[in-house]
Structure formats: C-alpha cells, structure tokens
Amino acid sequence: xxxxxxxxxxxxxxxxxxxxxxxxxxxxxxxxxxxxxxxxxxxxxxxxxxxxxxxxxxxxxxxxxxxxxxxxxxxxxx
Numbered sequence: 001x002x003x004x005x006x007x008x009x010x011x012x013x014x015x016x017x018x019x020x021x022x023x024x025x026x027x028x029x030x031x032x033x034x035x036x037x038x039x040x041x042x043x044x045x046x047x048x049x050x051x052x053x054x055x056x057x058x059x060x061x062x063x064x065x066x067x068x069x070x071x072x073x074x075x076x077x078x
Contacts, residue, residue, distance in 0.1 A: 007048045014041050 018037050021030050046052045 003048065007044055011041055011044060 014037055018034060021034055021037070025031055025034065
C-alpha cells in the first residue's frame with residue numbers, strides 16, 4: 001500500500017515538472033525531455049498499477065508453449 005502512495009507522489013511530481021517544461025518549451029531538447037518523462041511515467045503505471053512484472057512470467061510461459069508446440073503431440077489427444 002505504501003509503494004502505491006509513493007508511486008502516486010512520484011507521478012504527481014513528474015506531472016508538475018512536465019507542466020513546467022511544457023510552459024517553457026521552445027527548444028526541441030525540452031520536447032525530448034517531455035518524451036522521456038512521459039515514458040518514465042508510463043513505465044511506472046504499467047509496473048506498479050497494472051502489475052505487468054507479475055504477469056510477464058505467465059505471458060512468457062504461454063509464448064514458449066506456443067512456440068514449442070509439437071503437432072504430433074496434438075494429434076495424440078484427438
């Protein structure tokens with residue numbers, strides 16, 4: 001629960017920084033900084049609120065199961 005509040009705080013601070021940069025943005029370097037901050041915020045949301053790290057183990061198992069599919073084993077089940 002504490003981690004969630006810390007992440008929400010980080011997102012709020014990053015949003016405030018983004019706003020300040022957007023107000024001053026007249027240079028492409030500042031726009032690149034906005035992109036980097038947006039990507040970092042997206043990663044935080046995916047990692048901590050969508051729990052992608054916990055899901056990745058199951059997703060990778062499913063993909064390896066599909067890639068290593070043996071048609072001969074499938075015909076034995078019929």
